[in-house]
Amino acid sequence: MENKRIIQVEEKVPFKLLVPLSIQHMFAMFGASVLVPFVFGINPAVVLFMNGVGTLLFILITKGRAPAYLGSSFAFLAPAGVVIAKWGYSYALGGFVAVGFLGCILALIIYKFGSDWIDVVLPPAAMGPVVALIGLELAGNAASNAGLLDETIDAKNVIVFLVTLLTAVLGSVVFRKFLAVIPILIAIIAGYAAALICGIVDFSDVMAAPLFSLPNFSLPSFKWEAIVTVLPVLLVIASEHIGHQIVTSKIVGRDLLKDPGLHRSLFADNFSTMLSGLIGSVPTTTYGENIGVMAMTKVYSVYVIGGAAVLSIICSFIGKMTTLINTIPGPVIGGISFLLYGMIGTSGIRILVDSRVDYGRSRNMAMTSVIFVVGLSGITVQFGSIQLTGMVLACVVGMIMGLTFYVLDKLKLTNDREEA
Numbered sequence: 001m002e003n004k005r006i007i008q009v010e011e012k013v014p015f016k017l018l019v020p021l022s023i024q025h026m027f028a029m030f031g032a033s034v035l036v037p038f039v040f041g042i043n044p045a046v047v048l049f050m051n052g053v054g055t056l057l058f059i060l061i062t063k064g065r066a067p068a069y070l071g072s073s074f075a076f077l078a079p080a081g082v083v084i085a086k087w088g089y090s091y092a093l094g095g096f097v098a099v100g101f102l103g104c105i106l107a108l109i110i111y112k113f114g115s116d117w118i119d120v121v122l123p124p125a126a127m128g129p130v131v132a133l134i135g136l137e138l139a140g141n142a143a144s145n146a147g148l149l150d151e152t153i154d155a156k157n158v159i160v161f162l163v164t165l166l167t168a169v170l171g172s173v174v175f176r177k178f179l180a181v182i183p184i185l186i187a188i189i190a191g192y193a194a195a196l197i198c199g200i201v202d203f204s205d206v207m208a209a210p211l212f213s214l215p216n217f218s219l220p221s222f223k224w225e226a227i228v229t230v231l232p233v234l235l236v237i238a239s240e241h242i243g244h245q246i247v248t249s250k251i252v253g254r255d256l257l258k259d260p261g262l263h264r265s266l267f268a269d270n271f272s273t274m275l276s277g278l279i280g281s282v283p284t285t286t287y288g289e290n291i292g293v294m295a296m297t298k299v300y301s302v303y304v305i306g307g308a309a310v311l312s313i314i315c316s317f318i319g320k321m322t323t324l325i326n327t328i329p330g331p332v333i334g335g336i337s338f339l340l341y342g343m344i345g346t347s348g349i350r351i352l353v354d355s356r357v358d359y360g361r362s363r364n365m366a367m368t369s370v371i372f373v374v375g376l377s378g379i380t381v382q383f384g385s386i387q388l389t390g391m392v393l394a395c396v397v398g399m400i401m402g403l404t405f406y407v408l409d410k411l412k413l414t415n416d417r418e419e420a
């Protein structure tokens with residue numbers, strides 16, 4: 001295999017490459033994905049099961065043309081937390097089912113009326129910074145996982161973090177042939193080894209865990225008040241999904257909004273969320289970590305993504321393996337995230353470059369400037385129990401600005417419009 005050769009979406013991968021490449025994707029999403037069930041106080045096994053099933057469904061529904069790994073969605077944390085505190089987890093599951101169902105309806109509307117409206121409400125000058133914010137607003141999470149924001153910074157955490165990050169960065173530059181496509185996996189192994197040497201890995205939970213265990217499936221309960229509390233998240237996940245698909249489109253060099261179509265990918269994403277709620281798991285979403293892995297390794301094959309999904313399902317039934325993977329220390333996850341989140345941010349900048357955005361036009365300068373500041377300022381807009389902040393709020397602001405400029409153009413009130 002040639003060094004850094006692009007492995008395209010539909011391309012099959014030899015088994016000797018498939019296994020390590022799939023493991024790499026599973027490890028990339030694992031840390032963030034199991035954090036959500038921990039916050040909700042449920043066993044992560046059912047989440048790993050649904051992540052795998054949801055990913056396979058996504059690949060099937062999108063006809064194998066959109067490489068994406070579905071992990072646990074952070075967008076539901078705030079409203080679901082409110083529901084769990086008032087009525088219990090089963091009613092949060094009911095809210096997940098309702099949001100997923102309405103998301104499927106939204107996908108059908110997009111199928112009926114198309115997705116050309118995206119170019120109107122989110123032109124490149126707006127979409128570029130919105131996509132960049134997907135990675136940039138997670139920078140604090142990466143530093144926090146690494147222990148770099150603690151009041152007292154532990155030197156052991158710093159050592160493990162640096163070993164992981166430097167291995168990933170240098171590996172992406174100097175590794176050749178097979179090693180060139182698994183720098184993330186190698187960095188995780190190197191970081192884990194450093195953590196063992198530093199003595200910050202605890203195997204007590206692994207020893208106590210059963211070898212095999214059944215994921216803790218459960219059924220949802222429905223209450224109108226709970227559904228209304230969770231429902232506004234639909235705007236958040238729709239914006240996030242569009243952003244992720246555009247980033248992935250730029251990485252793989254194909255317009256995934258056209259083929260297989262935004263309606264298919266959005267339907268698959270929300271169908272997985274609906275199914276998750278029906279079996280007791282948390283909502284799913286396309287994952288930035290895995291997008292970063294694809295950008296770094298140039299391996300876009302859905303067979304690799306599917307392999308990672310199968311491994312996730314297998315892990316959900318092996319108690320000791322699930323627990324062992326969960327012993328990967330925060331500094332290792334943080335070191336990997338430093339690079340992957342940054343690469344997502346760079347993908348946003350790439351949109352601006354590839355689209356040749358003209359910043360001599362006032363509207364482009366205004367949109368990009370305002371969106372970046374809104375997204376990074378920490379501003380929060382509250383609607384009932386739902387909060388709009390970061391990338392999602394910036395996306396909403398960008399859409400409002402894009403639509404406003406479009407209307408002003410039609411009324412011939414702008415001074416920088418492009419004449420037909």
